[in-house]
Amino acid sequence: MDESGNMGAAPLRIAFYCNLMGWPKRSSGGVRQWVLTLANGLVERGYAVDVLSEAPASRFRDELLLDARIGRVVLGIGPLARRRLKTYVLGHPGVRLVAALNHYNIHAALLKAHLGDAVHVTLTQHEHLSADAAWQHPLVYRWIGRHVRRHFGLADAVVTVSRGVAQDLQSHWNVPAARLHTIYNPAYRPEFLEQARAPIDHPWIGQAAAPLVLAAGRLHYVKGYDDLLAAFPRVHRETGARLVILGEGKERHALEAQVRQLDSAAYVELPGRVASVAPWLAHSEVFVLSSRREGLPTVLVEALALGRKIVATRCPSGPEELLEDGRWGTLVDVGDVDGLARALVAAICAPAPDAAALRERAAAFSLDRALDEYLAIWNAARA
Numbered sequence: 001m002d003e004s005g006n007m008g009a010a011p012l013r014i015a016f017y018c019n020l021m022g023w024p025k026r027s028s029g030g031v032r033q034w035v036l037t038l039a040n041g042l043v044e045r046g047y048a049v050d051v052l053s054e055a056p057a058s059r060f061r062d063e064l065l066l067d068a069r070i071g072r073v074v075l076g077i078g079p080l081a082r083r084r085l086k087t088y089v090l091g092h093p094g095v096r097l098v099a100a101l102n103h104y105n106i107h108a109a110l111l112k113a114h115l116g117d118a119v120h121v122t123l124t125q126h127e128h129l130s131a132d133a134a135w136q137h138p139l140v141y142r143w144i145g146r147h148v149r150r151h152f153g154l155a156d157a158v159v160t161v162s163r164g165v166a167q168d169l170q171s172h173w174n175v176p177a178a179r180l181h182t183i184y185n186p187a188y189r190p191e192f193l194e195q196a197r198a199p200i201d202h203p204w205i206g207q208a209a210a211p212l213v214l215a216a217g218r219l220h221y222v223k224g225y226d227d228l229l230a231a232f233p234r235v236h237r238e239t240g241a242r243l244v245i246l247g248e249g250k251e252r253h254a255l256e257a258q259v260r261q262l263d264s265a266a267y268v269e270l271p272g273r274v275a276s277v278a279p280w281l282a283h284s285e286v287f288v289l290s291s292r293r294e295g296l297p298t299v300l301v302e303a304l305a306l307g308r309k310i311v312a313t314r315c316p317s318g319p320e321e322l323l324e325d326g327r328w329g330t331l332v333d334v335g336d337v338d339g340l341a342r343a344l345v346a347a348i349c350a351p352a353p354d355a356a357a358l359r360e361r362a363a364a365f366s367l368d369r370a371l372d373e374y375l376a377i378w379n380a381a382r383a
Contacts, residue, residue, distance in 0.1 A: 012378060013048040013092055014039075017085070017108055018100040021063050021072070023055035029218055030185065030298045031100050031126055037186045038374070040067045041367045052088065054081045054104075086111060089119045096378045100124045102144050109151035120381055122157045122374075126185075128316040130168050131293030135221045148173045157377045159183050161296035164317020181377060186367035187301035195278035196306055204242050204269075211241045211285035211348050214308075216277045216299050219249030219270070224290035224313065224334065226251075229258050231341035232268060239348045241285070242267045246274055281306045286347045292334055294318040304328060304362035307355025309347045311340070328361050 019026060020035045035051065043049045050071035053060060060074050073088060075081040089095060089111065097119055099108035105123045112121040129148065133141055152158055152175045159181050160166040166182050169175040204212055213235070217223045225245055232243050245255075245268075252270065259268050274280065277299065281287060287303035289312040296318040303310050310329030312319040323329045330347055332339040 011047055012375075013050070013095045014042055014098060014378070015050045015052055015073070015088070015092070015095050016098050016100070017052045017104050019054070019104070020051055020066070021053040021055065021061060023053075023059040023061075023077070026061070030295070033187075033298060034124075034126070034185050035100065036063070036065050037189065037367055038370065039070055040065075041186070041371050043067050043069045045371065050088075052085065082107060082111075086115070089115065093118075094120070096120050096122060098122045098124065098374075100126060106144070106147040106151065109147065109155055112154050112156070113151055120378070121155045122159055122377065123152060123155045124159045124161070125165050125169060126161050126295040128165055128168055128293045128295060130172050131222075131316045134292065145173065148175070153179055155179060156381060157181055159374070159377070161185050162318045162321050164321055165295055168317065181373070183370055183373045184365045185296050185298055185301075186370040187296075187298040187365045188305055188362045189367070192276075192278050192302055192305060195276045196282040198276065198279040200279050200283060202271075204244070205283045209240060210267075211239060212283060213241050213243045213286045213288055213344060213348070214246070214277075214280055214284035215243070215288050215290065216246040216280070217289075217291070217297075218247050219245070219251040219255060221251060222292050222294075223247075223251075224292045224315075225255055226258060227335060227337050227340060228288060228290040229255065229262060229264070229268065231337045231344065233262055233264055234341040235344045235348070236264070236267045238345050241344070241348055243269070244280065244284075245270045246272070246277055246280060248273050277302065278306070281308055284308060286311060286344060288340075288344060289313065289319060290340065291315045291319070296322060300329075301362050301365045304358045307353060307358045309350060309353055311343045311347050313340075324361075328358060 016035050016039055018035055020032060039049050050073050052073045052075055054075050054077050056076060057074050075084040097108055099105045108121050112119055158175055158179045163182050166180045170177050235241050259265050281303055286309045289297055289300060291313055293315050300322050312329055312331055313334045314320050314331045315334050320331055330343045332343050
């Protein structure tokens, strides 16, 4: 008997359709960790798992952290990829196609519109779509919005990473409530706690007189790092703290120019990508998230797991929900530079939080919980 209760049924096959190994842009953020964690966890439970990649065969680059038992399916690009996606789905009856990010969600929804009950499609929404209007090109934003309104409701399930994202899709994008499910990302990973013990070779580590404030994420407008940099001179004057922003992205040159303009290079660094944020979190006094929008920021769960003090914006839509309206960290309004500075100063000067309680909150975002909730959706149709 399988997990769905069906005697003798063939095991489910789950196919992730996303840009984990795509070209020209591979996933490097929260979606990458989400796919790796879920796919590896499913194969450990004995499920057949494939990852479908839109890339020419000559440009395909494997993801080394993906379990070797997981299939790598190279679809090509453009119309060829759409044809091969259809061929793959029809060649694997009963497969659960799981898409992530706008491009893949839309094409999976279009495939569902074409094939109907011949394919089971789960779309996953990791970002607050309405908040994207502030930075996306208007033509792109309208194209995405048109497809979301017309086709997302056709999917068998639309999974959102927070209740706020679900409310946005229902209220502003006409996605039926009956299709919506909220499943928190499996952001709590026991191995992350082990990674926190790794050494860091950096002169700012371990200096009690200069507490370390840490931010981490791609260098993008939506992360609000310009507001964080604007707030930090006051934080440094009042506490002697230093700021490290981990990550890479297209805003690097603008942020470095802002650091020079503020004359803050002596206490602000942008080291780029690191192998793991865990040891940096372990040595930080405060973790700060200054975003203008999120879905459900994995790094906040990681900060909770390591017992860090947290300052975050009330951006749509993850932090307030994750931190339970300020129970587990300080929340400030998006764009309130003075409020962000005051909150950081207060957090630096505050006593250490209850690390065990923070870790217990982080454990609510476990892999087992996420897998059980996804499998309940996929097995429901089977039953």
